[in-house]
Amino acid sequence: MITDKHVFITGGAGFIGSTLAGLLVERNRVTIFDNLDRNTLASAPFRDHPNLKLIEGDVLDAEALKRACAGADLFVHAAAIAGIDTTLRDPVRTLTVNLIGTANALEAAMTCDGLERFLEFSTSEVFGSRAWQVDERVSAVVGAVGEARWTYAVSKLAGEHLSAAYHRQHGLPTVTVRPFNVYGPGQLGEGAVTIMVRKALRDEDVLVFGDGTQIRAWCYVDDMVEALWRALTEPRAVGESFNIGNARAVTTIYGLAQTVCRVVGSRSRIVFRPALSADIELRVPSVDKARELLGFEAKVDLEEGIDRTARWIRDNLEKFPEMPGIFRSNG
Numbered sequence: 001m002i003t004d005k006h007v008f009i010t011g012g013a014g015f016i017g018s019t020l021a022g023l024l025v026e027r028n029r030v031t032i033f034d035n036l037d038r039n040t041l042a043s044a045p046f047r048d049h050p051n052l053k054l055i056e057g058d059v060l061d062a063e064a065l066k067r068a069c070a071g072a073d074l075f076v077h078a079a080a081i082a083g084i085d086t087t088l089r090d091p092v093r094t095l096t097v098n099l100i101g102t103a104n105a106l107e108a109a110m111t112c113d114g115l116e117r118f119l120e121f122s123t124s125e126v127f128g129s130r131a132w133q134v135d136e137r138v139s140a141v142v143g144a145v146g147e148a149r150w151t152y153a154v155s156k157l158a159g160e161h162l163s164a165a166y167h168r169q170h171g172l173p174t175v176t177v178r179p180f181n182v183y184g185p186g187q188l189g190e191g192a193v194t195i196m197v198r199k200a201l202r203d204e205d206v207l208v209f210g211d212g213t214q215i216r217a218w219c220y221v222d223d224m225v226e227a228l229w230r231a232l233t234e235p236r237a238v239g240e241s242f243n244i245g246n247a248r249a250v251t252t253i254y255g256l257a258q259t260v261c262r263v264v265g266s267r268s269r270i271v272f273r274p275a276l277s278a279d280i281e282l283r284v285p286s287v288d289k290a291r292e293l294l295g296f297e298a299k300v301d302l303e304e305g306i307d308r309t310a311r312w313i314r315d316n317l318e319k320f321p322e323m324p325g326i327f328r329s330n331g
Contacts, residue, residue, distance in 0.1 A: 002024055002027065002074070004028065005024075005028045005073040005074055006072050006073045007028050007030045007031070007072070008031045008033065008069045008072035008074070008075050008112075009021055009030065009031070009076040009078060010034070010065070010078055010079035010101075011034055011059075011078035012031075012032030012054075013036055013039045013040060013042075013054070014034065014078060014188075015038070015184075015186050015188065015191070016121075016224060016225065018032075018040045019184075019185075019186055019221050019222070019224075019225050020076065020228055021052065023225055025051050028051065031054075031069070032052065032053070032054045033055045034054070034057070038189050040187075040188055041054065043186075059079045059102075060096070060097065061104075065108040066107070066111050069109065069112055070112070072115065073114070073115065073116050074115075074119070074232055075115060075117070075118045075119070076228070076232075077102065077105040077106075077118065077120045078121050080101065081094040081097045083190035084152070084190065086189075087148060091151040094152055095155050098156060098158075098159060099158055099159070102159035103162060106118070106163065109166075110166075115172070116232075117231075117232050118163070118166075118172055119175045119177065120163045120177070121177060122156045122157070122241070123153060123179065124180040124243070124283055125153035125156065126141075126142070126156060126160070126178065127140065127141060128140075128153075131280075131283045131284065131285075133247070134243070134285060135286040135288060136241050136242065136243060142154050142157065168239075173238045175231045175232075175239075175242070176240070176242070177231060178285075179224060179245065180216075180217050180219055180285045182221055182224045182244075182245075183220065183221065183305065184305060184308065184312075185309055185311075185313075186221065187309075192253075193256070193306060194309065196256065197260055198317075200268045200310075201310065202268075203266055204268060205268060205271040206257045206266075206270050206271065207271050208254060208270060208272050209274065210253065210272075211272070213252050213254065213281075214279060214280060215250060215251070215281070216252075216253065216283055216284075217245050217247055217249055218249045218250075219244065220305035222299075223300055227294060227296045230295060230296050234293060234295075236293045237294060240289075240293065243285040243286060243287055243289065244285075244287070244290060245287060246298035246300070247284060247285055247287050248298070249300075249305070251302065254270065258270065259303060264306070
């Protein structure tokens with residue numbers, strides 16, 4: 001258990017960051033640094049907790065970031081531009097925020113005396129379009145230059161290398177996590193399960209872009225956050241990278257759409273559309289390293305996770321009326 005720490009979280013108003021903040025806020029002082037582009041924190045029951053401080057800011061503002069993280073014991077860098085639609089629409093901003101933002105975060109972390117951990121978020125997309133039970137030793141693969149799909153993966157892979165370099169050269173206690181298709185309550189933006197559930201709850205067509213045979217492993221957010229907690233506390237995690245996912249919750253995109261409609265009790269049709277960008281055919285992690293070093297094992301199966309997600313969306317449709325309603329098969 002993490003207690004009596006000052007935890008600093010960039011992107012802490014977002015999906016995973018806010019879920020982590022909610023786990024820590026009762027027994028720690030939590031500072032969230034976020035530009036509030038996606039503000040899940042607005043609906044969180046702990047948003048007014050006395051142990052929580054929200055600073056509205058941008059990771060591209062290096063000096064503001066240094067001031068905000070002063071005195072932090074644990075530094076979690078979750079801020080990034082994510083989502084295939086956003087990446088395709090604005091690849092320059094994706095690269096700028098993810099590359100320079102991570103560099104700024106690492107420099108800011110260097111000013112925190114006695115920092116115990118710097119936890120950096122990468123992505124499963126660094127493994128390319130075909131990744132079957134990939135472990136952390138597998139070479140990263142990205143697509144051709146000019147294909148905007150890979151802009152996000154390249155930016156996150158560069159962040160991994162930069163974090164590793166700060167550990168080797170400066171002794172910064174860095175850890176990298178590679179989330180594999182995380183979903184659950186609090187997810188706004190372009191999350192596959194969220195979008196499908198939202199459509200299914202309204203009995204609207206659930207759209208699948210591509211042929212639906214793309215394979216994914218789906219990780220519920222509570223499992224993801226447990227892995228983060230372990231990465232922040234396990235001494236052997238320092239200097240390492242970890243795949244975080246649920247290797248048992250595997251299905252095709254079409255199978256996911258069918259499961260969502262069944263669990264929700266929807267009358268929605270599943271409608272196929274042509275793929276709109278380069279796609280990921282197969283993405284399933286090996287989580288042996290996380291099991292061995294962190295003692296992490298995902299617990300929530302896919303149907304239970306979908307049910308929990310649907311309940312949250314039902315309760316929050318009015319609060320977040322602009323949650324998206326289409327799904328492209330990137331996951």
